[in-house]
Amino acid sequence: MGIDIRQATPSDAQEACDxxxxxxxxxxxxxHGQRSEILQAWLSNKTVQNVTTWFSSPSNYAVVAVRGGELAGLALLTQAGKLALCYVMPGQQRQGIGSAMVQAIEERARCWDIAKLHMHSPASGSGFFERLGYVNAGKDKACFGLECDFLWKQLDAAEPPASKRFCTCSGI
Structure with a gap:
């Protein structure tokens, strides 16, 4: 069964939220280790209304993966170069869905002249992004209190070596 990657629309919001x-x-x-304070904070903005808003915003680009007529994945890019969402339905991981969505997101980023993508990823997803060429710059706190990895990828130049660390210093 094939995977169809297409731009998300507001009519996808309910299924995408689920x-x-x-x-x-x-x-x-x-x-999240079933820690209710982290899980509830992580889920708190995952509402149909918010997803509809995210999909409707011209400063976002969202794609969905459709397999067998049902949503199998969702990814969202902001014009600030943030890969804000990248999720695959449980039981459908490791079937090329995530990679296909990230490829579509990176193509849009290049169209928007975004040179570098960045994201926060929970530890369970970091290896996936590293295999796609993202550099793990270390631990950071996500907005919902979970310690995540900060990852980034340069799109307009040769890939940096894997040992290169992200630096925000000003050279002073």
Whole structure:
């Protein structure tokens, strides 16, 4: 069964919201460890209204992966170069869905002249992004209190060596 990657529309919001919530609750269980304060904070903005707003905003680009007529994945890019969402339905990981969505997001980023993408990823997802050429710059706190990895990828130049660390210093 093939995977169709297409731009998300507001009419996808309900199914996308369900996918996000299930993916976080089940697929990211090792990351939140069933700690209710982290899980509830992580899920708090995953509402149909918010997802509709995210999909409707001209400063975002969201894609969905559709397999067998149902949503299997969701990814969202902001014009600030942030890969804000990248989730695959539990039970459908390791089937090329995430890679196909990231490829579509990177193509849009290049169209928007975004030279570098960045994201926060829970530990369970970091290896996936590293295999796609993202550099793990170390631990950082996500807005919902979970310690995540900060990852980035240069799109307009040769890939930096894997040992290179992200630096925000001004050279002073």
């Amino acid at each position: 996918l996000l919530r299930r993916s976080i609750e089940e697929g990211c269980a090792a990351d």
